[in-house]
Amino acid sequence: MSAAIDIFECMFEYGAMPPAAATLESPAPSGERVRELQARIRQMQATRLDTRIIPTHPALASLLPGGGLKEGATYSIDHSATLLMALLAGPSAAGSWCGVVGVPEFGVEAAQRFGIDLERLVLVPHPGDQWLGVTAAIADVLGVVVTRPPRRANDSSVSRLTARLRQRGATLIVLGPWPQSEAMLSLSESSWSGMGQGHGHLSARQVTVTVSSRVGRPRSARMWLPDPQGQFREVETVPYLQEAAG
Amino acid sequence: MTALTRTIVLWCPDWPITAAVRARSLAADAPIALIDRGVVFACSATARREGVRRGQRLRDAQVRCPEIVVLPYEAALDSRAFEPVIEVIEQTMPGVQLVRPGMCAMRAQGPARYYGGEEEAALWLLDALGELGIHGSRVGVADGPFTAEHAARSTKRARITIVPEGTAAEFLAPMPLRVLGEATLATLLLRLGIGTLGEFSRLDSLDVEARFGGQGARLHALASGLDSQPVIPRVPPEELDGVIAFEPALDRVDQVAFGFRASADRFIQRLVAAGLVCTSIRIEIDSESGDISERSWLHPHSFTAADVVDRLRWQLQGSGTSDSGLSSGVTRVRVVPESVDAIGNHEQGLWGTGHDERIHHGLSRVQSMLGHGGVLTTAVGGGRTLRDREKLIPWGDREPAGKSATQPWPGQLPAPAPGTVFEAPLPAAVFAADDSAVDVDDRGILSAVPSRFSADNRTILPISAWAGPWPIAERWWDADTSRTANRFQVVDETGTAWLLVLEDHLWWAEARYD
Numbered sequence: 001m002s003a004a005i006d007i008f009e010c011m012f013e014y015g016a017m018p019p020a021a022a023t024l025e026s027p028a029p030s031g032e033r034v035r036e037l038q039a040r041i042r043q044m045q046a047t048r049l050d051t052r053i054i055p056t057h058p059a060l061a062s063l064l065p066g067g068g069l070k071e072g073a074t075y076s077i078d079h080s081a082t083l084l085m086a087l088l089a090g091p092s093a094a095g096s097w098c099g100v101v102g103v104p105e106f107g108v109e110a111a112q113r114f115g116i117d118l119e120r121l122v123l124v125p126h127p128g129d130q131w132l133g134v135t136a137a138i139a140d141v142l143g144v145v146v147t148r149p150p151r152r153a154n155d156s157s158v159s160r161l162t163a164r165l166r167q168r169g170a171t172l173i174v175l176g177p178w179p180q181s182e183a184m185l186s187l188s189e190s191s192w193s194g195m196g197q198g199h200g201h202l203s204a205r206q207v208t209v210t211v212s213s214r215v216g217r218p219r220s221a222r223m224w225l226p227d228p229q230g231q232f233r234e235v236e237t238v239p240y241l242q243e244a245a246g
Numbered sequence: 247m248t249a250l251t252r253t254i255v256l257w258c259p260d261w262p263i264t265a266a267v268r269a270r271s272l273a274a275d276a277p278i279a280l281i282d283r284g285v286v287f288a289c290s291a292t293a294r295r296e297g298v299r300r301g302q303r304l305r306d307a308q309v310r311c312p313e314i315v316v317l318p319y320e321a322a323l324d325s326r327a328f329e330p331v332i333e334v335i336e337q338t339m340p341g342v343q344l345v346r347p348g349m350c351a352m353r354a355q356g357p358a359r360y361y362g363g364e365e366e367a368a369l370w371l372l373d374a375l376g377e378l379g380i381h382g383s384r385v386g387v388a389d390g391p392f393t394a395e396h397a398a399r400s401t402k403r404a405r406i407t408i409v410p411e412g413t414a415a416e417f418l419a420p421m422p423l424r425v426l427g428e429a430t431l432a433t434l435l436l437r438l439g440i441g442t443l444g445e446f447s448r449l450d451s452l453d454v455e456a457r458f459g460g461q462g463a464r465l466h467a468l469a470s471g472l473d474s475q476p477v478i479p480r481v482p483p484e485e486l487d488g489v490i491a492f493e494p495a496l497d498r499v500d501q502v503a504f505g506f507r508a509s510a511d512r513f514i515q516r517l518v519a520a521g522l523v524c525t526s527i528r529i530e531i532d533s534e535s536g537d538i539s540e541r542s543w544l545h546p547h548s549f550t551a552a553d554v555v556d557r558l559r560w561q562l563q564g565s566g567t568s569d570s571g572l573s574s575g576v577t578r579v580r581v582v583p584e585s586v587d588a589i590g591n592h593e594q595g596l597w598g599t600g601h602d603e604r605i606h607h608g609l610s611r612v613q614s615m616l617g618h619g620g621v622l623t624t625a626v627g628g629g630r631t632l633r634d635r636e637k638l639i640p641w642g643d644r645e646p647a648g649k650s651a652t653q654p655w656p657g658q659l660p661a662p663a664p665g666t667v668f669e670a671p672l673p674a675a676v677f678a679a680d681d682s683a684v685d686v687d688d689r690g691i692l693s694a695v696p697s698r699f700s701a702d703n704r705t706i707l708p709i710s711a712w713a714g715p716w717p718i719a720e721r722w723w724d725a726d727t728s729r730t731a732n733r734f735q736v737v738d739e740t741g742t743a744w745l746l747v748l749e750d751h752l753w754w755a756e757a758r759y760d
Contacts, residue, residue, distance in 0.1 A: 080760050081665025097605060107757065108624045108636045110663035122609060122641065123622045125669075134612055141608030190741030192759075195711045198695065201660045202713075202735050202743050202759060226662050 055094035065213040072166035076178040078186035089115040096143035139170040148175040183213040204228040252354035255394035258383040261348025262288040265327035280319040287319040341479030368406045389414045390473025414471025419444025443469040488513030488581045495575025503559045510554040523548035526584040535574040560618040664757035671754035674701045701755040707738040
């Protein structure tokens with residue numbers, strides 16, 4: 001009986017409790033720190049209440065704002081087919097249909113090896129002038145849509161498409177810049193292993209994947225894209241080396 | 247013993263030739279031979295006069311008659327061409343049994359009473375065929391289809407042969423045993439000194455049954471003119487085709503599609519009324535210039551009227567856009583159901599089949615914007631080059647049978663596969679440290695170590711690592727598809743890797759690992 005009363009007390013107490021962060025925070029935080037915290041708050045406050053996260057490859061999920069690809073959001077990728085496939089692999093393996101609009105050079109075999117189900121992959125290689133209409137039509141029915149705009153889209157059509165994506169709960173991945181993207185993913189410091197001067201063959205690659213979102217600082221991680229087994233994963237940093245360094 | 251059926255058999259000699267002549271609008275007196283598996287299957291009268299015979303090898307036929315027109319034999323064409331003939335016969339006398347294309351059997355009793363005599367009925371039959379433009383056909387009337395068939399095939403000049411009731415045995419008696427179509431039995435009987443049907447029929451039927459079994463007894467009955475086979479009339483199939491003729495001819499895709507819409511609706515309604523759905527259709531488009539465009543279309547579920555109109559539009563468009571004009575006006579459109587299924591198997595579940603159906607509708611809409619080949623699904627096939635291994639299948643089509651990816655394919659690229667495979671290889675250039683172009687000689691030896699390359703004709707990138715040449719020499723026995731090339735993997739200084747191909751001393755960038 002007393003335990004039940006305790007629970008009730010806790011429930012009523014909770015609303016009145018001062019936020020722990022406010023009391024523990026140092027009295028005069030630096031301007032830089034405040035801005036960073038504000039950015040984190042903004043990031044945590046979703047623009048909509050019920051933004052759902054679709055299954056994302058674990059290697060990339062931790063880098064993306066919100067911890068994964070969001071339904072109805074747009075992401076842009078800077079020139080990398082492998083990174084695109086890494087983004088598609090998660091939803092495709094979980095049963096989503098993926099559509100690729102306006103990318104005739106999409107490597108089908110690589111897609112299959114990286115875990116994209118070809119049964120649920122639809123290509124529209126040459127949408128021509130109708131790319132926006134085709135992208136919208138595909139987004140109506142498929143879960144993840146990849147598109148490459150042949151030219152800059154005007155703002156009104158972009159916002160129309162964004163509204164449609166949000167309504168349908170589809171995720172759009174754009175190859176190239178996009179005005180309202182949730183995050184921009186890019187690769188740098190790519191280093192291939194397995195090949196020398198005239199011998200060996202390409203086997204694995206380490207790259208730094210950088211995700212810059214609208215808010216907050218860009219996050220980056222060193223990743224295998226792909227590793228020698230053809231998988232995507234983060235490069236494990238050996239702990240004692242870190243200790244030695246810092 | 248069951249009663250014998252008086253039977254009329256109509257035989258159109260050389261039907262495969264007649265069918266080919268009518269389908270391809272050739273001259274009726276041209277020397278024609280239809281070839282099936284390297285030997286002559288059928289030949290026209292003109293060719294026969296030159297010495298061409300059935301079963302001859304093609305080369306022998308060409309020696310005897312050098313100007314012979316050689317065509318492949320198509321069994322489907324025979325049946326298709328015979329269909330209008332049967333329809334005409336059914337208008338003259340009902341209850342037609344199709345024995346094979348070119349020959350059909352009818353019960354004689356009804357027509358004989360209606361037309362006043364068996365000969366009169368047979369004359370009406372020949373007249374009906376004459377109106378259709380088929381001459382030289384022959385008619386036999388006798389007890390049972392077997393005797394009637396051989397009466398029709400008799401070598402007399404008269405085109406109508408009537409074997410009076412009860413005289414079938416006498417009529418058949420002088421015929422050789424091979425007309426029974428049983429080679430082993432005929433050989434055996436010949437060795438026993440029996441050469442004709444008459445001699446065979448004089449054997450005791452019980453003895454024949456004891457020695458040759460049921461099959462022998464049946465052939466003995468045939469030889470004795472006691473063919474008890476009844477005539478089983480066919481049930482005329484329901485007319486499900488949708489046809490529309492345009493007068494004057496229409497020369498715009500959207501006009502034709504719009505004009506066809508009502509016919510497509512009726513086509514689907516008729517199928518539904520017959521309790522069927524259609525999963526594959528054939529569309530035939532006749533144009534003013536006399537061309538006929540024919541194509542089969544498949545559907546993953548079943549065709550609706552809008553789907554049929556879409557397929558027509560795609561067929562008309564070819565590669566053009568929806569508002570482009572046609573090279574010649576369309577005079578007639580015909581849509582034929584190729585494979586149908588009972589509607590019960592295609593009914594949606596109580597709560598719909600949901601997801602899949604919605605995706606199909608969405609993608610079909612994109613197809614109607616971009617054309618049939620605009621929306622593709624993919625599969626990985628067999629082959630050594632990247633483009634070979636990629637199979638692109640238009641949405642809704644079946645995956646074509648091809649080389650299998652599970653076979654070893656020695657010489658294919660090692661994993662990982664490149665993420666970007668250029669649609670057409672980009673021209674590239676590779677230079678050595680001393681600015682000379684790098685090449686591979688006939689023995690597969692590299693002329694110099696590659697140090698810089700360019701894949702876009704503008705920027706030259708230093709090579710930080712490379713491997714190759716990996717030679718590929720495919721299908722040297724086939725001049726059209728043979729290929730000899732050397733492949734290289736190179737990594738540029740930005741860390742992007744490329745797949746370069748050296749073919750005929752020219753460098754191409756085939757794919758990028760990015």
